[in-house]
Amino acid sequence: MFLRRRLLSTAAAAASARGPPPIRVSLTESAGRGVFATRPVSSGELLHSAQPLVSHPSHSLLHEVCYNCLRRKPGEGRASSGGYYFCSDTCSDHAKGFHDIDKDVDWSLFDYHCSSRGLKYPYMAKRLACMVISGSANADCLNILQPARLHQGTLIEMKEEFELLESTLRKAGFQEEATAFLTIDWYINVLARIRINAFRIELVASSYEDLLSSAAASVSCDSSVGNAVYMLPSFYNHDCDPNAHIVWLDSADAKLKALRDIEEGEELRICYIDTSLDADARQKILADGFGFKCHCLRCLSGD
Numbered sequence: 001m002f003l004r005r006r007l008l009s010t011a012a013a014a015a016s017a018r019g020p021p022p023i024r025v026s027l028t029e030s031a032g033r034g035v036f037a038t039r040p041v042s043s044g045e046l047l048h049s050a051q052p053l054v055s056h057p058s059h060s061l062l063h064e065v066c067y068n069c070l071r072r073k074p075g076e077g078r079a080s081s082g083g084y085y086f087c088s089d090t091c092s093d094h095a096k097g098f099h100d101i102d103k104d105v106d107w108s109l110f111d112y113h114c115s116s117r118g119l120k121y122p123y124m125a126k127r128l129a130c131m132v133i134s135g136s137a138n139a140d141c142l143n144i145l146q147p148a149r150l151h152q153g154t155l156i157e158m159k160e161e162f163e164l165l166e167s168t169l170r171k172a173g174f175q176e177e178a179t180a181f182l183t184i185d186w187y188i189n190v191l192a193r194i195r196i197n198a199f200r201i202e203l204v205a206s207s208y209e210d211l212l213s214s215a216a217a218s219v220s221c222d223s224s225v226g227n228a229v230y231m232l233p234s235f236y237n238h239d240c241d242p243n244a245h246i247v248w249l250d251s252a253d254a255k256l257k258a259l260r261d262i263e264e265g266e267e268l269r270i271c272y273i274d275t276s277l278d279a280d281a282r283q284k285i286l287a288d289g290f291g292f293k294c295h296c297l298r299c300l301s302g303d
């Protein structure tokens with residue numbers, strides 16, 4: 001057993017020094033597409049990193065984290081003309097597309113609508129809309145991701161959000177051709193994908209100051225710095241006893257890591273929810289939020 005583990009980790013270490021990430025996306029038997037290991041992977045190994053397709057800070061931390069990468073502001077940050085903080089010139093340059101659009105728009109009605117209802121996903125749709133208007137993203141860039149099935153009540157709420165987003169952008173006077181993509185169908189398509197695929201980002205404290213701010217944030221129930229949607233991480237299926245996990249060190253750049261030794265060909269699965277919940281609570285959240293019944297070994301054992 002010991003020798004096998006050593007061989008596995010030596011092979012994985014040698015392979016990780018070269019080449020592309022040790023994963024491929026293909027069809028599973030019962031959970032749509034999934035991510036599979038293309039070689040043995042050892043516990044703790046970094047599978048790959050991923051940058052967000054779209055992200056947005058939590059509303060309450062809008063001026064406390066980088067408007068682009070969600071890194072926490074260390075004491076005195078550099079405010080931009082719109083009052084947002086960017087942690088570096090790279091982030092400020094990267095955000096130029098959507099920030100040039102959204103800084104001149106009066107978002108007060110849209111913000112009030114979302115913040116008074118505790119809505120976070122419309123902010124990501126708003127950011128994507130600004131990215132599309134600026135030409136830094138395609139309107140259909142999330143279409144490859146799996147959409148959620150939406151209920152009638154949700155569709156009615158989305159129509160209201162859409163009308164606010166659309167009227168806010170129209171009032172700002174953008175050329176009609178730049179906003180031609182902005183239809184109710186576009187909005188529903190985007191939100192349906194964000195609902196299933198968005199990650200709530202909680203940073204791992206990388207310094208004593210970070211530790212203190214995340215401790216303070218957890219007391220005020222604000223431990224998440226924002227939300228983001230990624231491409232590859234969206235193809236990972238769920239398991240209540242996962243063999244991989246997603247972590248964020250100091251920004252929205254995600255790291256996918258193995259939680260144990262993994263064989264070549266094994267499916268890599270992460271846990272979408274709090275693993276400490278009991279089986280009934282887990283099943284309810286997965287059915288309501290993600291639309292599936294979990295048949296993982298842990299659920300089957302009733303744990």
Ligand SMILES: C[S@@+](CC[C@H](N)C(=O)[O-])C[C@H]1O[C@@H](n2cnc3c(N)ncnc32)[C@H](O)[C@@H]1O
Nearest residue numbers: 031032033146196197234235236237238290292
């Ligand atoms: C983030 S996506 C994962 C990738 C997805 N399978 C695809 O084809 O794009 C989440 C969706 O995958 C499916 N899924 C994930 N884990 C599953 C599981 N353990 N059992 C059944 N379906 C699962 C569900 O439809 C869920 O809403």
